[in-house]
Amino acid sequence: MSDLLLSIRDLYVSYGKVEAVHGVSIEVPRGEIVTVIGANGAGKTTLLNAAMGILPARGSIEFEGRNILRQPVEDRVGGGMTLVPERRELFATMPVEDNLLLGGFLISSSERARQLEEVFVRFPRLKERRRQLAGTLSGGERQMLAMGRALMAKPRLLMLDEPSLGLAPLIVADIFSIIRDLRSAGVSILLVEQNARAALRVADSAYVMELGEITLQGKAAELAADPKIVETYLGLATH
Amino acid sequence: MDSTILLFLLQDGITNGALYGLLGITTVLVFAVTRIIFVPQGEFVTYGALTLALLDTGRVPGTVWLLIGFGVVAFFVELWMSRHDLDARRIIRETLTKIILPCLIALAVIWLAPMKLPPWANLLITLAIITPMGPYLYTIAFRPVAEASVLTLFIVAIGVHLSMQGLGLVFFGAEGLRATPLSTLSLPVGPLVVTGQTLSIYILTLVTMAALTYFFNKPLFGKALRATAINRLGARLVGIRTSLSGAIAFVLAAIIGALTGALSAPMTTIYYDTGFLIGLKGFIAAIIGSLASYPLTVIAALAVGVAEALASFYASQFKEVIVFTLIIPVLVWLSLSSHHVEEEEE
C-alpha cells in the first residue's frame, strides 16, 4: 500500500446532468509512469480534472493514503500533486518568469529560487525567453512553460493532459524524454495521451478508456502488443 | 477670464480629479483581480461619507444595521456554497467572521457614537463599519458567478449598485449631510488657499496610487492576485485561493471607498446618490487607464476634473454632455490599440 501514490476507486464524475466518467478505478504506484489512452470524448480529461479537484466527483481518491476527495484544488497542490491541463491555462499577459514563480506560490521563497534554477536547467528555452509574455510563446514553448510551472510546486505526482497535442514531432520527442527524466528524478506521472504509440512506449502501465469506462488495463508493453489496441489506436507503423 | 479665475478652476478641477482618481484606482484594482467592472464603488464612498457625518452629530449610523445584514446574508451564502464539505471548524470560522464580528462592531458603535468623539476617532469607526462590507458583498453577489464573463459580471455589478444605492436612500434618507473637517489647517498659496482637507485627499490619492502600483507588480502575492483575473483556473492550479483573492480586493476597495467618502464629506454636501456620480467619472478615468495602469488612471482623473471645471465655467449647461462625449474618442482609440480577441470574450 505504501508504494501506491494515487489510488482512484470507483469514481463517478458528471457535468451537470451528463455523467462522463462511470465508476473508474486507477492506481499510480510511486515512481512510475501511468498512462490513460482513449478516443476524444472518452472522459480522460474529465478524469484528470476530477483527480485534481476541478470537478466534483463521487467515489474515492486517495493520495499517499489520505482521502482527498473533498479537498479543494489549492490544498491538493500544496499536498504534492499538480496538473498540466490540456489548454495549458497560462498567465498569458505575464512574463515567462512570473508564470514560473507563481507555480511555486505555495513554497518558501528560497526553495522557489532553487526550483526556478532547476526548471531553467531542464528547459533552457524558458530561460532564454524569461522576459517574454507567455501569450506570445509558440505551442511547444507553451507546453514547456506549463510543465515548468507545474514542476515549480515540487510535486510528487505530475498529471499531464495531452502534452503532445498539436506539437511538432521533434518537440513531442523532447517532451517525452523530459517525462522519462522526471521519473528518474523521482516524480510519478499520470499521463493522458492521444498519441497512444508514444505514451505506451514511455509508460510502465496503461489503461484504455472508452465512453467513460476503463475497458482494458495492464503493463504498457503488453497493451502495445494487443491486436485490438493496434488496430484502433496505433495503426500499422507507417514510418 | 483672468489668470486668478483660471487658477481657481484648476484647483477645483484638481481636487475633484483627485477624488475621481481614488475611485478610478479602485476600479482598476478590483478589475485587475476579479474582472469585475465595479460600478458600486461609489456607494462605499457615500456610505463612508454619510456614516462619518452621522457620527459627527453623535447618532448611530444606519450602516451598522446594514453591516449586520450583509454579514448574515454572506454567512448563509457561504454555508450554501460550501454545503458539500461543511465541518465544525468552518462553521465556527464563518460565524466568527460574518456574525460575531459585525455584531461586535455594531455594539461598539452604539456605545461610542453618543460620546461625540473627535473626527479622527470617528474616521476609524467609519472604516471599521464599512471595510467588512467589501468582502461580504463579494461573497453574496460575485463569488457565485466568479467564472462568468466580464459582461455578466458588469451587469451583476449594476444590480448591486441599484440595491446599494436604494439601501443608501433607506438608511440615510434623501437629505444631504456634511461632516466636520478633520483638519482646520489652511495654507495660502498665491491667491489660492489649500486646506488640510484637500491636502489630505491629494496625499491619499498619490500614496494609494504608489502603493497599489508597487503591490501588484513587485511582491509575488500581488502578482498572484493579478493572476487570478488573468486565468482563474491557472491560478487555482498553482495553489492560489481565488475566492480569497477576490475578498482581499474587496477589502481594499471598501477601505479606499470609505476613506474617499470620509475625506470628501467635510468639503461638500453628500447625498445618497452622490457616490455614483463621482464614481462614473472615476470610472471614465479607469477606462482611459485601460483598467490596468494606476498612474495613467490618476492622470486621466485629473484631466477629467479639470475638463469638467473648465466646462462648467464656459458652458455650465453642457458640462456632463461634454465630459461624457469626450470619452467616446478615447474608447475608440483604446479599442483600436488593444489587440483584443473577441473570441475569447465569450
Place this chain on the structure above:
Amino acid sequence: MSNISTTSHPINATPAKSRRPLFFATLAIIIFLIPLIPGIPVYWITLLDNIGLAALVAIGLILLTGVGGMTSFGQATFCGFAAYTTAVLCAYHGMSPWLSLFIAVAVTMLAAIVLGIITVPLSGHFLPLGTLAWGIAIFYLFGKLDFLGRNDGITPVPPLSIGSYQFFDSRSIFYVIWVFVIIAVFMTSNLLDSRTGRAIRALRGASSAAESFGVDTTRTKLIVFVYAALLAAISGWLYAHMQRAVNPTPFGVGASIEYLFMAVAGGAGHPAAAIFGAAFVTLLKEILTRLLPFLFGGQAHFEEVVFGIVLVLILQKSRMGLWPLVERLLPQPADPVIDRSAPALSQRPQPEAGRKILDLKMVRKQFQGLVAVNDVSFSIKAGEIAGLIGPNGAGKSTTFNLVTGTLPLTSGEIRYLDERIDGLSPRQIAARGIARTFQHVKVLTDMSVLDNVALGAHLRGSAGVASASLRLDRKEEAQMLAEAARQIERVGLGEHMHKQAGSLALGQLRILEIARALCLDPSLLLLDEPAAGLRHFEKQQLSALLRQLRSEGMTVLLVEHDMGFVMDLTDHIVVLDFGTKIAEGTPAEVSKHPAVIQAYLGADA
C-alpha cells in the same frame, strides 16, 4: 466521422411538424382578447400597454445583446430620438402622427447609423462602455436643449387618430401597440432563421470564421444595431402619443438598464422571450412600488433594492434568463426540414489540373521586430494535395492567415490563378473560392451542426434582412440547407446534423469545419491540423475523403503534425522553420532531407 458503422437515422423522413407556430398564434389571439374580458380594470390594460412598449425595445435588445453579443446601455436613447421627433413634429408643427412615424423612425435610424459606426467596431467591454457614454451624454442633451423644452419636455402631444377616432384611452391604443409587438416578434424570428440570421449569430464567438466565409461582420453588426434601434424608435413613437407628453426621464440610462434587465431576464433563446422579460420586469416594478410601501410604510424606495437583488439572483441562478423555464412548457420546435428536391446551388468550374493555383513570391510577415514568415516562395498546382509542415511557431498558421487575407503581408505577393490576392479582404478571397479550417476550432457551440455548416454557403446566397424577415427567402434557404446537409453527410456527420455543435468531440468539430469549408464550393481548401485529435481509424477516413476531393478536381493545402498521415496523403510538401522555407519536394524527398530531420522530424522518425 466516428461511429460511422452505427446505423444513422433516416434523415429524409419528414419530422413531425411542430405545434409551436400554432401555440404562438393562439397566444397572440389570447392577447388580443384580453381587453374584451368584461369588467377588466383599465389599470390592467395600461400595464399591458407598458409591457408591450417595453417588449418592443427588448426584442431589439435580445437580437443585439443576446444573439449578436453587443451589450447596449443606450436603447432608451433611441426611444428618445423617436419620441422627441414625433413630439416636435406633431405638437409644434401639427403633423399627423402616422406621417411622423416615418420621420421619427428615419431620424432614429440615421442617429443609430452615426452612433453605430462609432460604437460597433469597439471590442470587448469597450462597446457597452461606449453606449453608456453616449447614452448619458445624449440624455443630458435632451434636458438642456431649448427646442426640446429642456427638463420640462414637450406637452401636449396629440394622440393617434384615424379619421375622427382618437386612440385616447389605454384600451384603444392597446391594439396598436400589440400589433407592432407581434409583427416584431414574427419578423425577428424569421430573420434569425435565415442566411443573415446565421451571420448575426456568428458575430458572437466566431466572427473571424464568419469573415472567412464572406460575412461582412462590421456591416452585419451595424445592421443589427440599426434594427434594434428601429424597434426602440417605434416604441418611443408609441410612447409619446400614449403619454401625450415627453420629457428626458424615460430616456436616460436608468431606463436603458431596465431594458437590458428585461432582455437578460427573458434570455436570448427567442424574440418572444422579450415579452416575458418585459412582463416580468414591469410587473415586478409595479408590485414593488405598490406592495413595499404598504408593508414598510413611508418611503417607497425599497423597489430599487429589490430590483437589484432580483437582477443579481437571475444572473446567478439562470444565466440564460427565464425563457428556458418557459420553453420547457412549450411544444418542441421541429428540426428544420431538408428539402432534397431543392435545386442544387450553382458550382464553380474547377481549374484545369496541373495549372498553378496558388503562387507565393517572397512573402514576408513581420510583427514588430519578429519575422514570422521570412520571404517564403512556393507554389501549388491545381488538383494536388500539398502539405505545409514545420515546428511549432514556424509560421505555418501565419502563412494560412496571409493567404486567406486574415493578416496583411509586410511584403511579397500572393497569386491565385494568376490574380494577385494579397491586399484583398478575407471576404473577397473567400469569394474567389478559397476556403479554410482553423487550428483552434471556430464553431458556434450553441448552434446546430446544420446551421454551422450552412454558414459556409453564405456567399452562395443573397437574401438580406428584408426578404428574410418577410419570409421571401425560403427557396434559396432550402437550397442552402440542402447543400449543407449534403456536405455533412459526405464527411460522415449525418447522424449529428441536428445536434448542437457543442455536443460534438473536438475531432468531430474539426470535421464539421471541413464540411463548412466545402459548403463554400472551394477550388482551394486550406486545412489547419485537420487530423489532430482523431484516432487512427478516423484519420484513415479523413484521408479517403481528401483523396476523393482531389479526384473531383479540388486542391488541398494542409498543415499537420502527424507525419504518417502527411507522408501517406500528400503529393508535395513545403517545410518551414523559423519562418523560412528549408525544404520542398515529394514526401520521400522531404523525409530524407537533412535540414528537415534536424529541425523537425528528429532522428528516429
